[in-house]
Amino acid sequence: MNPYITNAAGLFAACCTTVSFLPQAVKTIRTRDTSGISLSMYSLFTLGTLFWLVFGVLSSNLPVTFANAVTLVFAGIILFYKIKYRRR
Amino acid sequence: MNPYITNAAGLFAACCTTVSFLPQAVKTIRTRDTSGISLSMYSLFTLGTLFWLVFGVLSSNLPVTFANAVTLVFAGIILFYKIKYRRR
Numbered sequence: 001m002n003p004y005i006t007n008a009a010g011l012f013a014a015c016c017t018t019v020s021f022l023p024q025a026v027k028t029i030r031t032r033d034t035s036g037i038s039l040s041m042y043s044l045f046t047l048g049t050l051f052w053l054v055f056g057v058l059s060s061n062l063p064v065t066f067a068n069a070v071t072l073v074f075a076g077i078i079l080f081y082k083i084k085y086r087r088r
Numbered sequence: 089m090n091p092y093i094t095n096a097a098g099l100f101a102a103c104c105t106t107v108s109f110l111p112q113a114v115k116t117i118r119t120r121d122t123s124g125i126s127l128s129m130y131s132l133f134t135l136g137t138l139f140w141l142v143f144g145v146l147s148s149n150l151p152v153t154f155a156n157a158v159t160l161v162f163a164g165i166i167l168f169y170k171i172k173y174r175r176r
Contacts, residue, residue, distance in 0.1 A: 005146065006143060006146040006147050009143040010139075010143035010147070012139050013137070013138075013139035013142070013143055014136070014140075015136070016132045016135050016139065017136035017137065017140065018136075019132060020128075020129045020131075020132035020133035020136060021129060021133075022129075023126045023128035023129050023132070024125075024126040024129035027124070027126045027128075027129075028124065031124065033123055033124035034124050035121055035123065035124055036116065036121040036122050037112075037124050038111045038112040038115045038116075040108070040112075041109060041111050041112035041115075042108075044105075044107060044108035044111070045108035047104050048100075048101045048102070048103070048105035048108060049101070049105065050101075051097050051098075051100050051101035051104060052098070052101040052102075052105065054097045055094060055097040058089045058093065059094050059098070
């Protein structure tokens, strides 16, 4: 397979999955509606993103480091709001 | 840096981010409460995961292929419920 197609697929994938958490963070900040959001998901996901960041730094992989630093900010915001506005 | 530590961080990260969508899918199926979930996020994320899967297959990368096949199922379920039980 043409490596350009493979790399283009990977780059497009990385952009989509990284950027995807921005509209969720914006929605959560605006509405403070976190009832449908899973605390377990964002706890695990934020922890996982933190370790992807560690992996990116340790392996000197700039795209992995950058993408996960961005995702960590968005996921961290959603997790913070989920904990703060948890259904009582 | 010890490559075992680097790989262990990456493996742990991959497990966390892959498994994290399971509790969200279970919660969404059980409660059908999708009001706080962003349609834009799951549309972009599911598309991104599909392209990660394509990237994994094209680059013959088994861990990437497997992790994203699993995530695609969970993300697809959440997206399906978000569209089906959208706030009217």
